[in-house]
Amino acid sequence: MKQFLSIMLLAVVLLAVSCGQSKELILGGVGPVTGEAATFGDSTKKGFLLAVEEWNAKGGVLGKTIKTSFADDKGDPAEGATVYTKLIQQDKVVAIIGTVMSKVTLAGAPIAQAAKIPMISPTSTNEKVTLVGDYIFRACFIDPFQGTVGAKFAFEDLKAKKAAAIFDLGNDYTKGLSESFKKAFEALGGTVVAFEGHPSGATDFKAQLTKILEGKPEVLYISDYYNDVALIAKQARELGYKGPLLGGDGWDSPDLVKLGGEAVENGFFTNHYAPDATTPEVLTFVKNYKAKNNATPDALAALAYDATYLMLTAIKNAKSTDGAKIRDALAAIDLVCVSGRVKFDANRNPIKSAAIIEIKGGKQVYRTTVNP
Amino acid sequence: MRNLRFPRLLAYAVAFYAVLQLLAVTGVFNGYIMHIVNQSLIYVILVVSLNLINGISGQFSLGHMGFAAVGAYVSGTLTTIIWKLAPDNPAAIVLFIAAVIVGGAAAALVGVLIGFPSLRLKGDYLAIVTLGFGEIIRTMLNNIDYVGGPRGLLGIPKFSNFTVIFIAAFLTIVVVRNLVQSSHGRAMLSIRENELAAELVGVNSTKYKVLAFAIGAFFAGIAGALLAHLIQIAHPTQYGFMGSVLVLIMVYAGGVGSITGSVIAAFGLTFLSEGLRIVIDSLAAATGLPIGGEWRMVVYALLLIFIMLFRTEGLMGNKELKIMVIEERKA
Amino acid sequence: MMGSIFNVQQVINGLQTGSIYALIALGYTMVYGIVRLINFAHGDFFMIGAYASYGSFFLFNSLLGAKGGTLAFIVLIFSVLAGGAVAAVTNRFAYRPLRYKPKLSSLITAIGVSMFIEYFFSAFPPIGPSYKAFPEILPKMQIAIGSATISNYTLIDIGVAAVLMIGLTVLVKWTPLGKAMRAVSQDKDAAKLMGIDVERVISWTFIIGGAFAGVAGLLNGMTYPRIFPYMGIQPGLKAFIAAVLGGIGNIPGAVIGAYIMGLAETFASAYNSLLGEGIAFAILILVLLVRPRGILGEKTADKI
Incomplete structure (x- = not known):
């Protein structure tokens, strides 16, 4: 009982005091790192953290170091609404990368939209996601x-x-x-x-x-x-x-x-891309990801990495951490990413072509590219 | 005039509401904390209503989130698809409240349906049947395209706010408390203690078991409706077995049969689960260990085991705080 | 399309699904029968059994070069030991202190243990949340039966389920430990007065139940070669339902319930994919409404 109470007390106190402002820029991330989709959240988190690390190694963005706050949504919409609120209200993030599942993103997107915090979902394919509002983007194909x-x-x-x-x-x-x-x-x-x-x-x-x-x-x-x-x-x-x-x-x-x-x-x-492709973006990404995580990246890691690059590039282009300016910069972006060259259409979905990959001799081999 | 006094519980509730509202308005509690408060209050409704079925009437139900799902989907369908409510609609708030009540009523109807097996089944068997009903509800929702199927019911307007949820939670507590401390409630308690003996002294156990299910389901439906209009989506996976288990855990952590305990556990465990995020993040920052959100639920599960081991009867046992007890009228 | 539902291949498919349920349900039902506790962590013991066999396979295959039958035997031993050990530890530290408390508090503790095991495995870096490919311990073969096909793994699963069912029945009916188990299940206090070491009997019950879960984890891993920390939830739930269906606490009942569930799910899925999802629960409710004690369950006096 005592133990329980003291932990509760600690939690409440920390909640109350940890509102401290910091001079760095904080980028939020969301993904299910527990529960049955944990492996997808894990990849997303690794892609997100790698991208931020690379930017910080190059001096951050707008002269500021990028701090991250990554929250677990458990693959649950209610939990998603909570963590989006936490990132925005508590951690004061400037933008959010997340989340993996459409149902959770749909619970978080209205909160980001209302707070005018731009967000890119790496992998939510449901068409309705970006229709929530003009601050909501995605890095993947739609259904x-x-x-x-x-x-x-x-x-x-x-x-x-x-x-x-x-x-x-x-x-x-x-x-x-x-x-x-x-x-x-x-x-x-x-x-x-x-x-x-x-x-x-x-x-x-x-x-x-x-x-x-x-x-x-x-x-x-x-x-x-x-x-x-x-x-x-x-x-x-x-x-x-x-x-x-x-x-x-x-x-x-x-x-x-x-x-x-x-x-x-x-x-x-x-x-989105062929892993044996030789674009410098793919090579760098796969090499760094392997070095950091001792594993080959999957699509979720690649898309989270791309989403983070898109967001940070937009912040750089906007020369500001103001939500509306980042949104405008994102809408106008044209960036070559791991998953190809990305521009956003009027509904904030990426315009990009699809690669067809064949599994041959235990390897993923590029077969052809299909344009939409 | 009857000898009317300002009831104690209402006084406390008004004070509690005023303090929280003040903290929110002045910005001491930010939107995040208020969101957790809202969530805790929704859990209060769920836990108190499940306590009526499990703790007070002694019927072991494992499908409580199934009722919440009915409330969420029925009310969400009304506000989203049928009435297409927009927040600037002047009748919106009235229609919203109507939708929530219809959602609760639909859940109560399902509760009566599920209450009937309880007439034949006891203990673990009843638990597994209610679990089955909950899963069937979830499976059906998953497969009805009209309400979105596996995409979920989307675009639900945001009508739930602190005030609405607070009032609903307060009414739930009052209704369940008054019921428990009435002759009907005594009848329910007697069924829990010894059904055979209760029947021998003339308690209609059929009626009271079904009544407990109906009322419990009604409030669970209300909770589901409020949650859907808070997070603006209703999804079948929210209302599965694990969701019901989390509510059940709160009932037992608070103390079986104790409404006070249910309220404390709903707040305590919701804040604990959120507080652990910050504890773990600060711990990682302080020690440099590569730990993150994935450890939060490990700690949560451990704490749960410890609560059960060292405080087996729950935080409150079956006791109530004084404010929950209806005061005797002085002549 | 009715013709395509009840064909030989679908019967084989149903038996395959059912035998995995049966393997898990056996341990579940035995623990319930003797301790009267729904051990929610049973599905997680199953998962641990799968990981133990996965780990021991690589340990003995790549480091020590064991192969074929020897390796299969070593892996089996490890899955049994891991399942039994984790069950014993769980019983000692989580369930035993609550033995004479209301049984629902043990149930909540069991849920806590289950959550702890799953989240811990998922968070613990050497294991992690990712899916692991389970090795082919014995060569897999397909045997043709007319136009249908059955794999040797399916036959192993069915065989092991049958052997374990018979073994467990013999153990409970005809050994001194079994006799003590039945005594404990009927009345703990009276058993104690008769000189039975109740806690020892319960420990053995958990160890045997856990060992069964370990074997089930191994066979499941071989049959469906993909393991991950949350793999025990769904089969655990289904197996529990199978046990209730058969009459919980009844050993042959668990196996019968499991095969009924497996076949029903297969036929229902073949008929209509939507039906397949909910059929298990629908059957369960129907059976319990008609016959609340399950198919082979004994009628007992009210336990309140």
Whole structure:
């Protein structure tokens, strides 16, 4: 009891006194570093911190050192609303990078908008996110884009006429991706023979896959994240499916091949950049990320890194930490990032082309670029 | 005229409200702290209402967030899709309150439905069935595209504020307190202590169990509605099993059957969970250790275990502070 | 599409899912049957079993060069030891002090332990939140049955679940420890008066239950080669429901409940993907409304 009370007291006191102003500039970050999406939050955090570290090594921004405040949202909208409030009201951040999941970003965005604090979500794909207001930007594709690109690739390059899709029922990103794939594939004249969802957190997908394979699809669209993709691919191969697999940027992780092994060979996915690309941005990023974290970056790390670069560049261009000025600078930005050259459209979504990556011999190989 | 006195609880509540409002207006408490206060108050509603079902009536429910989900989605659908309320609409606040009450009523209806199995089931079996109901509600919401499916119900107008939430929390406490200290409440307590004996002395256990579920669900629905209009989104994953577990933890940490305990635990654990962010960040800054937000929940879980080990009956046990007790009328 | 639902392949799929549930449900139901505690951390013991086998595989394979059957045996031992040890420690420090307190306080403590294990594993840098690829300890093969296919892992899972079920039944029914366990489950005080060391019996119950969870973690890792700190939550919940369905505390009941759940989920998913998500809970509620004590549960007097 005493212990509990003293900790409570400490918490309250710290809450009250830690409002101290500092001369540095504080950049906020948000991501789920606990809970079932923790691994995504972890990558996001690492990409974010690496970008800030690189800027600080070059002297910070506007002559100030960049301090960071990274908060855990647990993948929960209510927690998201709390941490956005904390970063803005308590830590007095000038801008926010975050967060990963659309549902959480949608709870945080109105708070940032109301406080006129610009924010870039690295990975929230739901169209509604940036429609919250003019301070809200994103660094990733929106739902319909990747599905359309994937469908075009399946129909034209893979010459598939019959496709099937599997997705996570409880995840808006994967559901949205599969839906847009289906729509685009049918518009091109193809048939979607099966469109099956699986519960979130499932490990056995054979019920859905058995049903899917009865329709004899020529391509299987898997819109899940890499961890589920690996299991789905393995189980589809075990059930005798030999055709190509196709997916979105959720596939982009060095762990995909580790988890999926040979099963993910003959797999293709739409991505922001090709890891074997030789642009200096990609090379620097991959090298520094490996040196710092002893791991190869995934798409989430890359997008968080890009989002941070975009935001800091905007602050530099704006020559100010004023929210409205940073917003205007972001709207006008034109920057070459890891994930390609980024400009924002009128709805603050990035305009960029998609790369198609093939999994070949356990490596991610660049196949082609598709422009929107 | 009856012998009317200004009730003690109301006096304390008004004072508490005035102090907090003053601190907020003067800026001593910033928006962040007030946001945590709002969240704590929503938890007060959830915890007190679950205490009515679990602590006072002795029915082990593990699906409380399912009721909150019904309240959140029903009220959110009304304000967002059907009425398309905008904050500048003059009737907005009235319609908002109506939506919250409709949300609560819908939750109460579901509560009655779930209350019926409690007539046949006890203890762990009832717990698992209520858990199942909660998960079914969540699964259904996940699959109804009209309310957004896995995208969640978006664009809910922000109507909840400190005053509205405070009043709702206060009314919840008053209703549950008055109920517990009435003959109906005594009947519920008797069912908890010994159902067979209660029936033998003429307590209609069916009626009271269902009543406890209905009232508990009603307030949970209100809490869900207020939360949705605070964070402007309702999402199925918010209302899953883990959410219900967090409310249950607060009931037990506060003390089973103690309304005072529920209120203290709702505030205490919400502030603890937020305070740990700052504690951990300062610790990392002071020691240079590479620790961050991922350690917050580790400490939270440990503290929870310690509370249960060293204060098994919860902070308040089954006792109430004096302000919660209805004073005897002097003749 | 009805024809495509009840085909041989879907039956195999259902048995595969069900046998993983069964492996977890066995330990769950035994602990409940004897201690009357819903051990929420059981799913996390399962996760620890998976990590222990993962770690011991790399330790013995790359450092000491063990291979094949020997390696599989070593890994099995480690998963059993890890599961048993963590269960024993949890029992000693978190559950035992609350033994004679209201049982719901043990339940909340169990939830706390579960949260602690998950968050700790996720935060602790050598483990971390990322997904790990579980090694192929034994070569995986697909065996054709007509147009359907079954993997040797599925057969192992089903076999191990059956062996463990029989072993546990024998243990509880015919050994002195089992007799003591049943005595403790009926009346702790009377058991103590009869000279039974109640705490020792309960410790062994947890150790055996934890060891079962460890084995389940290993087999789950082999079958679904992806492990992460939160992997125990969903299967733990499903296995618990399976145990309740079968009649909690009843050993064959847990296995029957698990296979019913596995098959029902598979058929429901094959029929309609939306149905698959909620079917487990729907069946559970229906069964409990019709037969509150579960399929094989014994009718007992009111325990209030």
